[in-house]
Amino acid sequence: MNKPLQARTRIKICGLTRPEDVDAAVAAGADAIGFVFYARSPRAVTPLQAAELARRLPPFVTPVGLFVNATPAEIEAACACIPTLLLQFHGDETAAQCDAAGRPYLRAARVDADIDLLNFARAFPAAQALLLDAHVEGYGGGGKVFDWSLIPADVPAPVVLSGGLNPANVTDGIARVRPVAVDVSSGVELAKGIKDAGLMRRFCDAVREADDRLAAGL
Numbered sequence: 299m300n301k302p303l304q305a306r307t308r309i310k311i312c313g314l315t316r317p318e319d320v321d322a323a324v325a326a327g328a329d330a331i332g333f334v335f336y337a338r339s340p341r342a343v344t345p346l347q348a349a350e351l352a353r354r355l356p357p358f359v360t361p362v363g364l365f366v367n368a369t370p371a372e373i374e375a376a377c378a379c380i381p382t383l384l385l386q387f388h389g390d391e392t393a394a395q396c397d398a399a400g401r402p403y404l405r406a407a408r409v410d411a412d413i414d415l416l417n418f419a420r421a422f423p424a425a426q427a428l429l430l431d432a433h434v435e436g437y438g439g440g441g442k443v444f445d446w447s448l449i450p451a452d453v454p455a456p457v458v459l460s461g462g463l464n465p466a467n468v469t470d471g472i473a474r475v476r477p478v479a480v481d482v483s484s485g486v487e488l489a490k491g492i493k494d495a496g497l498m499r500r501f502c503d504a505v506r507e508a509d510d511r512l513a514a515g516l
């Protein structure tokens with residue numbers, strides 16, 4: 299269930315920890331900013347830190363909270379600090395656990411040759427979108443590209459393409475997968491959790507270029 303040709307590909311930039319990076323991501327054209335609420339990640343922030351960063355977001359830029367096997371209390375604490383938070387479940391959460399949060403969510407699938415993406419998508423009918431990331435140790439954020447040909451054409455959910463995207467490969471990813479959105483972390487970083495304004499700008503420009511090419515039928 300990918301996007302119509304004329305629709306703009308949305309851009310999520312994830313793993314932000316610094317106010318100046320939030321400002322630069324917004325200026326570059328990000329539609330969503332991700333905060334990692336997973337203590338083992340080098341990009342982890344606390345709910346209070348994320349709330350401080352999220353206050354910088356203008357209207358229509360969505361804060362996204364990334365969770366890996368968090369408790370309901372941890373999810374509630376983050377939502378209490380950022381009332382408009384869209385959830386991203388990136389661990390081993392079941393549909394019942396995702397639904398129990400009672401909020402809109404993205405469900406991440408960690409893709410390798412063993413996953414059945416059709417069944418996975420069907421298991422999460424309430425998810426707003428299926429976020430496809432490479433299967434890496436540590437759940438995600440590894441900067442690894444997966445084999446896009448593993449994505450069936452008829453995935454019964456909007457697809458967010460992720461996993462090792464960067465300014466050089468995102469145009470190709472959009473042309474091949476036609477996702478509703480793309481999500482990047484490592485590919486716009488100087489170091490884990492430290493974003494580069496120039497790379498974020500180049501990434502967003504590359505997404506626009508891909509959209510323009512698709513609209514022109516190229």
Ligand SMILES: O=C(O)c1ccccc1N[C@@H]1O[C@H](COP(=O)(O)O)[C@@H](O)[C@H]1O
Binds near residue numbers: 341
């Ligand atoms: O960013 C992390 O540290 C992270 C930790 C645990 C799960 C997911 C994580 N990040 C997400 O992984 C994808 C792909 O990231 P990358 O561009 O390949 O670095 C993306 O959704 C990140 O937000």
